[in-house]
Amino acid sequence: MSKSQLIGRTIAELHSLIKAKETSCLEITEAHIEAIEKGDERLGAFLSYTFDQARAAAAHWDERLSNGEAVPLLAGVPVAIKDNMCEVDTRTTCGSKILENFVSPYRAYAVEKLHEAGALILGKTNLDEFAMGSSTEHSAYKVTRNPIDPDYVPGGSSGGSAAAVGAGFCVTALGSDTGGSIRQPASYCGLVGMKPTYGMVSRFGLVAFASSLDQIGPFARNVEDCALTLLAIAGHDKRDSTCLSQSYRDQHAKPALTKAFIQEFKSRSAEENLKGKRIGIIKELIGDGIDDDVKAPILKAAALLEKCGARVEEVSLPHAKYALSVYYLVATAEASANLARFDGVRYGHRNMDAAELHAMYYATRNEGFGAEVKRRIMLGTYALSSGYYDAYYKKAQQVRALITADFHKIFENFEMVVSPTAPSAAFKFGAKSDDPIQMYMSDIASIPANLAGLPGISLPCGLADSNMPVGIQLVGRPMSDASLLQAAQGLETALDLKLVAEKIKSN
Amino acid sequence: MALEAVIGLEVHAQLKTNTKIFCSCPTAFAASENEQVCPVCLGMPGVLPVLNKKAVEFGIRTGLALNSKIAETCRFDRKNYFYADLPKGYQISQYEKPICLGGYIEVNGRKVQIHRAHLEEDAGKLVHAGAAGLHCSDYSKVDFNRSSMPLLEIVSEPDLTSPEEARLYLTELRNILRYIEVCDGNLEEGSFRCDANVSLRPVGQKELGTKTEIKNMNSFRAVQRAIQSEIERQTALIEKGERIVQETRLWNEAEGKTHPMRSKEEAHDYRYFPEPDLMPLTISRQWVEEVRKSLPELPAQRRQRYQSDLGLSSEDAAVLTETKELSDFFESSLALEAPAKAVANWLIGPATAYLKESKKEFCQTALTPQNMADLCQAVSSGKVSSTIAKQLLLDLMAEGGDVAKLIESKGLAQVSDEGPIKAILQEVLDKSPSQLADYASGKVKLRQYFFGEAMKALKGKANPQVINKLLDEMLPPVAAG
Ligand SMILES: [Zn+2]
Numbered sequence: 001m002s003k004s005q006l007i008g009r010t011i012a013e014l015h016s017l018i019k020a021k022e023t024s025c026l027e028i029t030e031a032h033i034e035a036i037e038k039g040d041e042r043l044g045a046f047l048s049y050t051f052d053q054a055r056a057a058a059a060h061w062d063e064r065l066s067n068g069e070a071v072p073l074l075a076g077v078p079v080a081i082k083d084n085m086c087e088v089d090t091r092t093t094c095g096s097k098i099l100e101n102f103v104s105p106y107r108a109y110a111v112e113k114l115h116e117a118g119a120l121i122l123g124k125t126n127l128d129e130f131a132m133g134s135s136t137e138h139s140a141y142k143v144t145r146n147p148i149d150p151d152y153v154p155g156g157s158s159g160g161s162a163a164a165v166g167a168g169f170c171v172t173a174l175g176s177d178t179g180g181s182i183r184q185p186a187s188y189c190g191l192v193g194m195k196p197t198y199g200m201v202s203r204f205g206l207v208a209f210a211s212s213l214d215q216i217g218p219f220a221r222n223v224e225d226c227a228l229t230l231l232a233i234a235g236h237d238k239r240d241s242t243c244l245s246q247s248y249r250d251q252h253a254k255p256a257l258t259k260a261f262i263q264e265f266k267s268r269s270a271e272e273n274l275k276g277k278r279i280g281i282i283k284e285l286i287g288d289g290i291d292d293d294v295k296a297p298i299l300k301a302a303a304l305l306e307k308c309g310a311r312v313e314e315v316s317l318p319h320a321k322y323a324l325s326v327y328y329l330v331a332t333a334e335a336s337a338n339l340a341r342f343d344g345v346r347y348g349h350r351n352m353d354a355a356e357l358h359a360m361y362y363a364t365r366n367e368g369f370g371a372e373v374k375r376r377i378m379l380g381t382y383a384l385s386s387g388y389y390d391a392y393y394k395k396a397q398q399v400r401a402l403i404t405a406d407f408h409k410i411f412e413n414f415e416m417v418v419s420p421t422a423p424s425a426a427f428k429f430g431a432k433s434d435d436p437i438q439m440y441m442s443d444i445a446s447i448p449a450n451l452a453g454l455p456g457i458s459l460p461c462g463l464a465d466s467n468m469p470v471g472i473q474l475v476g477r478p479m480s481d482a483s484l485l486q487a488a489q490g491l492e493t494a495l496d497l498k499l500v501a502e503k504i505k506s507n
Numbered sequence: 508m509a510l511e512a513v514i515g516l517e518v519h520a521q522l523k524t525n526t527k528i529f530c531s532c533p534t535a536f537a538a539s540e541n542e543q544v545c546p547v548c549l550g551m552p553g554v555l556p557v558l559n560k561k562a563v564e565f566g567i568r569t570g571l572a573l574n575s576k577i578a579e580t581c582r583f584d585r586k587n588y589f590y591a592d593l594p595k596g597y598q599i600s601q602y603e604k605p606i607c608l609g610g611y612i613e614v615n616g617r618k619v620q621i622h623r624a625h626l627e628e629d630a631g632k633l634v635h636a637g638a639a640g641l642h643c644s645d646y647s648k649v650d651f652n653r654s655s656m657p658l659l660e661i662v663s664e665p666d667l668t669s670p671e672e673a674r675l676y677l678t679e680l681r682n683i684l685r686y687i688e689v690c691d692g693n694l695e696e697g698s699f700r701c702d703a704n705v706s707l708r709p710v711g712q713k714e715l716g717t718k719t720e721i722k723n724m725n726s727f728r729a730v731q732r733a734i735q736s737e738i739e740r741q742t743a744l745i746e747k748g749e750r751i752v753q754e755t756r757l758w759n760e761a762e763g764k765t766h767p768m769r770s771k772e773e774a775h776d777y778r779y780f781p782e783p784d785l786m787p788l789t790i791s792r793q794w795v796e797e798v799r800k801s802l803p804e805l806p807a808q809r810r811q812r813y814q815s816d817l818g819l820s821s822e823d824a825a826v827l828t829e830t831k832e833l834s835d836f837f838e839s840s841l842a843l844e845a846p847a848k849a850v851a852n853w854l855i856g857p858a859t860a861y862l863k864e865s866k867k868e869f870c871q872t873a874l875t876p877q878n879m880a881d882l883c884q885a886v887s888s889g890k891v892s893s894t895i896a897k898q899l900l901l902d903l904m905a906e907g908g909d910v911a912k913l914i915e916s917k918g919l920a921q922v923s924d925e926g927p928i929k930a931i932l933q934e935v936l937d938k939s940p941s942q943l944a945d946y947a948s949g950k951v952k953l954r955q956y957f958f959g960e961a962m963k964a965l966k967g968k969a970n971p972q973v974i975n976k977l978l979d980e981m982l983p984p985v986a987a988g
Binding site: 085094102104204206207210211212239240241333337340341342343346347358361393 | 550551552555558589594776780784785
């Protein structure tokens with residue numbers, strides 16, 4: 001089998017090839033390494049490669065598989081991880097100069113789980129510095145281009161992971177989503193991207209941006225691979241106190257996400273997966289501020305959901321209009337504290353010329369952080385300052401509770417809601433980089449799910465006028481990750497868009 | 508204008524858990540710098556705090572012992588500031604919702620009110636090279652062994668009125684923490700640290716005056732002296748008509764004075780906000796009741812019982828409960844059927860004097876409760892005289908041993924046999940004709956002289972009752988008046 005034939009495959013396809021002994025983990029690895037070596041210089045998806053580790057892991061799994069051992073969930077599946085997740089023996093930069101040479105002595109939980117599942121990690125992907133941004137233009141190292149059209153941004157902050165999956169450099173990838181950083185780039189790159197329920201995946205080893213919002217999740221080219229990757233990384237971890245306990249999962253995740261459940265919904269028709277589902281379409285996220293060429297495919301998809309037996313009705317999220325303000329207060333406040341540890345004392349960049357401690361802090365952080373990170377640290381510091389706390393941080397938390405309550409009210413009658421993932425399709429480089437507010441607006445539809453801790457998934461549903469993909473977002477009840485994936489599978493089947501594959505071919 | 512002092516104390520008690528409050532590093536004494544550290548207590552990227560349940564239990568335990576209300580839900584907050592010994596750039600503490608609310612400690616029969624107690628993590632330590640302090644040092648190293656050690660900050664109400672009372676409050680608080688075994692209470696090693704808030708106001712005024720905070724006091728005596736010195740400083744200012752500046756002042760033990768801390772070091776806006784890495788902590792009433800059941804008898808309860816059940820004076824009860832070791836020793840001796848009053852007298856009298864003289868703590872002596880019980884038995888049965896028993900007690904405290912064997916080997920048993928005592932008495936009378944004549948002429952007090960001489964000759968071992976009986980027989984009649 002030629003190397004190029006191994007690119008763009010699904011997990012199921014790769015596994016049947018491995019089982020049929022038509023290929024091996026090592027061959028799959030080499031094929032993807034070749035694709036990266038050919039294409040990544042142009043795309044800039046990766047910040048560092050871990051090819052040798054991937055080769056070693058591939059050899060290890062080939063040996064175990066040849067001994068007749070059962071094929072684990074992601075055996076032989078090339079993946080990439082966003083460079084804000086710690087991995088041993090390689091750098092974790094967070095796209096920042098301040099961590100330029102930082103190598104952690106520990107692995108993120110999600111990364112451990114990938115290894116256990118047999119995944120082959122090819123490298124660490126580019127991101128907006130400390131995951132702060134919506135275009136991956138704010139990385140201190142490089143820009144990442146949209147694999148569908150390199151004039152366009154891939155979205156962000158997990159733009160590198162999105163580009164890597166979209167370009168076929170790997171099969172799935174991990175991103176982190178604080179306000180849409182998985183779903184928005186998935187939407188821009190025509191991929192499936194999911195932010196699980198808060199607490200579903202341990203944050204241990206994920207360098208924190210905003211602790212109460214951050215969640216790790218997968219990118220994939222279809223819903224099934226997205227579900228399998230989530231299944232591999234989800235689970236209780238006692239090192240993260242906000243990670244849901246096993247008993248809580250057992251009690252509340254109904255249906256539970258299992259391989260059998262994924263196989264079952266994959267084998268079903270769109271109608272079987274969608275029939276009887278009560279789906280709300282969020283009024284506030286389909287009106288003003290949403291591009292017409294985004295609205296159109298969303299409404300078409302909604303009609304398709306109805307055609308497949310779902311009951312789709314308009315619902316209201318009355319406090320949605322405050323979500324962006326709330327987010328930029330809560331996230332920046334948490335970030336201002338989370339990023340305080342980068343002080344040059346123990347690790348990372350340090351200015352060596354400063355004569356005393358405070359001068360060292362100023363110089364180190366001034367040199368180490370980029371403009372967007374500094375802007376957010378200042379915003380957050382301000383929001384928490386004495387005399388402003390009540391008006392900003394505290395008020396934001398109160399409104400956050402109202403937004404959560406809005407969702408719960410909807411969920412009394414609906415199982416999930418749909419909206420565009422982002423108000424517009426991918427934009428060109430530089431289009432918004434001079435206007436932070438415009439940039440922040442691109443997360444307007446994805447932020448509410450983070451504020452309320454809900455699972456959200458984006459999948460491609462059509463094309464905008466620019467011929468760039470449009471993503472539709474489904475947001476479900478807490479712990480409904482499996483049902484959400486099932487509905488997404490229904491919609492994916494109904495849409496029958498071979499969007500990404502075709503686009504890659506056309507490039 | 509008569510002024511009165513208003514004093515509040517903040518105590519940081521290091522909890523005796525086996526591991527740190529947010530990671531699993533051991534808390535035991537570390538041999539070298541940065542030996543007991545991990546990514547969490549070093550503030551590495553991506554790692555998260557996990558609350559030590561034992562620290563919470565010790566918080567509950569302390570709250571119950573201090574008569575506080577244990578919060579049903581409490582929360583952790585981030586206290587933000589930059590310093591080289593603070594690895595995350597924030598300290599995890601409790602700000603709005605502490606674990607313990609209210610409470611009191613009885614000091615000299617008065618209930619001193621407690622405001623709150625909250626859990627938090629300690630910071631690391633700077634080690635300055637080239638000089639003793641930061642000033643003039645060539646460079647500084649940071650030792651993170653102490654980072655994330657569990658602390659309970661116990662804050663009193665501004666309810667203390669004198670430096671003496673402040674010292675007594677601290678003594679009793681430390682005593683309670685030791686009784687309930689949550690804190691070593693060692694000021695030198697820093698497991699019990701105290702800051703004081705001091706203000707003055709005219710007698711009868713309700714509103715508090717401007718306060719200053721005093722830090723850097725390393726002993727109870729230092730606390731008392733520092734507060735005294737601060738009261739005098741503030742009094743002098745007020746009498747001159749000057750205003751008190753709200754500030755933090757450092758106690759200088761050698762000079763016996765406080766100095767203002769540089770204002771730059773205290774101008775903090777800590778920007779507290781809820782710690783998003785930890786869930787709010789719910790403390791079930793069942794847990795509180797379980798902890799309550801495991802509480803030992805507290806010093807105040809013991810004092811009460813010693814007076815009402817054992818008939819000891821309040822002063823004696825206070826001395827006996829001053830340390831847990833002494834009080835536990837007393838209890839154990841009683842359990843071996845030693846009489847309470849006798850044990851109390853031995854412990855409060857000769858034993859305490861010995862400790863003072865030898866500068867030892869009670870736990871550093873070799874004396875066992877069994878020794879004490881045996882000693883009391885030996886005295887009450889007449890086996891040894893009380894003079895000999897006192898010497899025995901001191902020997903046992905210094906060297907240890909077995910009471911019966913010591914009496915045997917040192918030949919200390921009391922002589923009650925009339926024969927030898929009579930012979931010695933005869934010798935004494937024979938060599939003291941003039942005293943004998945004086946006695947006969949009416950100086951009856953000389954009886955003591957003969958008694959003493961005989962006892963001395965018998966090396967203290969003679970049974971005093973026998974000597975007295977023989978003296979009655981052998982002394983001449985006294986001439987009438
Ligand atoms: Zn540690």
